[in-house]
Amino acid sequence: MMHPDRTLRLLASLLAIIALNGCTTASVQDVRQSGTGIKAGEAVVIMAKSYHLGNETEAKYIRCVEDSLARGTKGLRVIPSAEFVDLLFPWFEPRTAPAETKNLAKLMNRPGVAEKIAEQKIRYIIWLAGDTEKVAGGGSLSCAAGPGGGGCFGFAWWQKDADYDASVWDLEGLESAGTVSTDVSGKSFMPALVIPLPFIARTQAKACHTLADQLHSFIVDEETA
Amino acid sequence: MTKGRSDIGIAQPTNATGRVYLNTLKSIPLMLLLAGLAGGCASSVTMVPPTIPPPLTDKIPISVGLRIPANFNHFVHEESVFGREEWSIDLGDSNAALFKQLFGHMFDRVSIVGANDDPKLMNIDALVEPTIDAFEFSTPGQSKTQAFAVWIRYRLKIYDREGNLVSNWPVSAYGKSQTTAMNKSDALQRAAVLAMRDAAALMIMKLDEATGIGKLGDVATPLPDTISGDEVQSSALEGQQDDAS
Numbered sequence: 001m002m003h004p005d006r007t008l009r010l011l012a013s014l015l016a017i018i019a020l021n022g023c024t025t026a027s028v029q030d031v032r033q034s035g036t037g038i039k040a041g042e043a044v045v046i047m048a049k050s051y052h053l054g055n056e057t058e059a060k061y062i063r064c065v066e067d068s069l070a071r072g073t074k075g076l077r078v079i080p081s082a083e084f085v086d087l088l089f090p091w092f093e094p095r096t097a098p099a100e101t102k103n104l105a106k107l108m109n110r111p112g113v114a115e116k117i118a119e120q121k122i123r124y125i126i127w128l129a130g131d132t133e134k135v136a137g138g139g140s141l142s143c144a145a146g147p148g149g150g151g152c153f154g155f156a157w158w159q160k161d162a163d164y165d166a167s168v169w170d171l172e173g174l175e176s177a178g179t180v181s182t183d184v185s186g187k188s189f190m191p192a193l194v195i196p197l198p199f200i201a202r203t204q205a206k207a208c209h210t211l212a213d214q215l216h217s218f219i220v221d222e223e224t225a
Numbered sequence: 226m227t228k229g230r231s232d233i234g235i236a237q238p239t240n241a242t243g244r245v246y247l248n249t250l251k252s253i254p255l256m257l258l259l260a261g262l263a264g265g266c267a268s269s270v271t272m273v274p275p276t277i278p279p280p281l282t283d284k285i286p287i288s289v290g291l292r293i294p295a296n297f298n299h300f301v302h303e304e305s306v307f308g309r310e311e312w313s314i315d316l317g318d319s320n321a322a323l324f325k326q327l328f329g330h331m332f333d334r335v336s337i338v339g340a341n342d343d344p345k346l347m348n349i350d351a352l353v354e355p356t357i358d359a360f361e362f363s364t365p366g367q368s369k370t371q372a373f374a375v376w377i378r379y380r381l382k383i384y385d386r387e388g389n390l391v392s393n394w395p396v397s398a399y400g401k402s403q404t405t406a407m408n409k410s411d412a413l414q415r416a417a418v419l420a421m422r423d424a425a426a427l428m429i430m431k432l433d434e435a436t437g438i439g440k441l442g443d444v445a446t447p448l449p450d451t452i453s454g455d456e457v458q459s460s461a462l463e464g465q466q467d468d469a470s
Contacts, residue, residue, distance in 0.1 A: 051401045056372070058403045089278040090426035094419070112281035 022188040022201030028214045032178040034170065036219050042123040043077040044069065044219065045084045049129040050094040056131040057164070061208060065128065065166075068212030076216065079120060087116055104174045122171055124219060130164035132204040141192050152192035159187045162207035166215055180218050182211040267311040270410040274322035275418045279330050280429050287442030288334040290349040294356055295340070297321040302360045312364060314413060319421065324355050327425045331432070345388060350442040352384040358395060362413065365404055373413045374401045375420040381428075383436050392436035398424035 038044075046066050048057040062081060070078040085092045091107060098107055108114045137158035144150055162184040168177040186201025297320040305311045328335045338344050344352045358378040365371055376399055383392040400419025404412040433439040 052399070056370070056403070058371075060403070086278040088281060090280050090282075090422075090429050093422055093426040095423050095426050096430065110281060111283060116281065 022186055022199045024184055024186040024201045024203055024206045026182065026184040026206055026210050028180070028182045028210050030178060030180040030214060030218050032218070034173060034175055034177050036124075036168070036170070036177050036221065038076065038123055038219055041077070042121050043079050044124040044126060045079050045081060045122055046126050046128060047081050047084070047092065047097070049127050050097055050099075052094045053099065055129050057128050058131060058204075061132070061164070061204060062128060064205065064208035065126075065212050065215070068209055069216060074216075074220070076219065077121075079122060084120075084122070087120070088113060101169055101174065101176045104169065104171070108174065117171055124177070125169045125171065126215065127167040127169065128164060129167075130162070132160055132162040132207065135159050135161045139190075141190060141196065143192075143196075151194035152196045153194070154192055156190045156192075157187065159185065160201065160203040161185050162203045164207055164211055166211060168215070168218065178218065180211060180214050182207050182214070184210065267313070268410060269313045269315070270413050271315045272317055272319050272414050272417055274317065274319045275421045277323060277326040277330065277422065277425050282331075282429055284333050285331055285433055285439045285442075286333050287350040287439060288336070288348065289328060289332045289438070290336050290338040290344050290347055290352040291324060291328050292338040292340070292342075292344075292352060292354045293321050293324060294354070296357070297324070297355070300357070300360070302362075304362060304364075310364065310366065312362070312413070314362070314417065316360075316417065319417075320355075320357065323421050323425065327428060328353070331429060344384070345386070350386055351391075351438055352388075353438075354382040354384070356380050356382070362416065364413075365409075372401050372403050373409075373416040374399065375413070375416040377417075377420045377424060379424055381432075381436070383438055383441075385441050391441070392438070394432070394436050396424050396427055398427060 046062055046069070048059070048062055049055040066078045066080060069076050090096055091098075091110065091113060098104060108117075137156070139154065139156040141152060141154035141156040143152040162182070164182050166180045168179065169175075170177045184203050184207040186203030186206065188201045189199040190196050298318045300316040300320055301313065302316070303311070303313045325335075325337070336347055336349060338347065338349075338352060356379065358380050360375075360377050362373060362375045364373060368374065376397070379396040379398070381392070381394045381396065382390060383394070385391050398420045400416040400421070400423055402412045402415035402419060
């Protein structure tokens, strides 16, 4: 039997955790162009589309999707993008990376490329595009400090949108397997009455986990287009 | 010097000199704060030389001499935006490391040619002299984004074995890296490394095509005509535009 004080403290902590999260709404969808599936030992690589093409996907987001896809007993074998780019230098640098699947055949014919990909058993390259940005905000919050102490008063809010697309390229068939997209909107609040209380929406983290879960199903489920 | 440090450390207000030292000691944090407020924020980044992986390409079968300018071994760039942060990036010997690694991967044989060495006396097919035309970067505050961007423009002058200038090729490279909440200097350093890798990728792909350096090893065929820098520069730029399209 749990001590009543401990139960009360646990409940308070749970309430605090719930209360300190802002509101997020998420949607996810996929479009399948060909059949997928992955054999034991085969790997995937998560890459950001080139900044030469104006893409702004954050390195932190790439790492989050890599970690989420690899996590758990049913996790996929994920080769870190930095390792992959070094292995195939200079063909996946922002300037040289193929922009369309139709360039894959030419790339595979370059010396050593097909061999390196076969050596590492890389089955899919997933190209991420998109970013998280603040789209709105308002309110007013001011803080002051004096000899007798300090404090903050007011209310501030802001909204962030995280829109990401993942294009899945199948290196076995040298074709596009399809795309998975997620769109997450998160609103954060910060009321302050002496002490500011932040209610932060973890918009980017939500977009990461939503996309990674959907990508996992998209790749693992042996569905045909 | 040692005496001065000792005096400050054991300052006692027992005489006039001691009081002066104690007052000086007390005012140091205030002076530092005022200096910080007056001077704005200054950030300094020291770069670790980049690692250029071996490329998946065939080597150009010639022997080249590489003459590295003095500033490639110690290159410091400072950027000051009025009323904002001051940035200083110390590339150290990153440029020298880039060209030594890259050319080692690209050519059959590379010899480092000193400033006073006569390349005609060395058994080389071509001499390459890289220089930096421009180095620029933008901070998130300037670009209104969350990223640092670095632009580097190198220039490669290529001479044949007789010492004639056969090519004068500008290489424009770009790198961009998102900032993290905690460490801005890492993002700037990463952007500089990406710009250097971008230059390396461009040279691997286009150097032979844009400059004809591969032909300089073939003694049986006539050497490319010696042409003016402007002519080669414009043809190389056209090549880059073709590549981009």
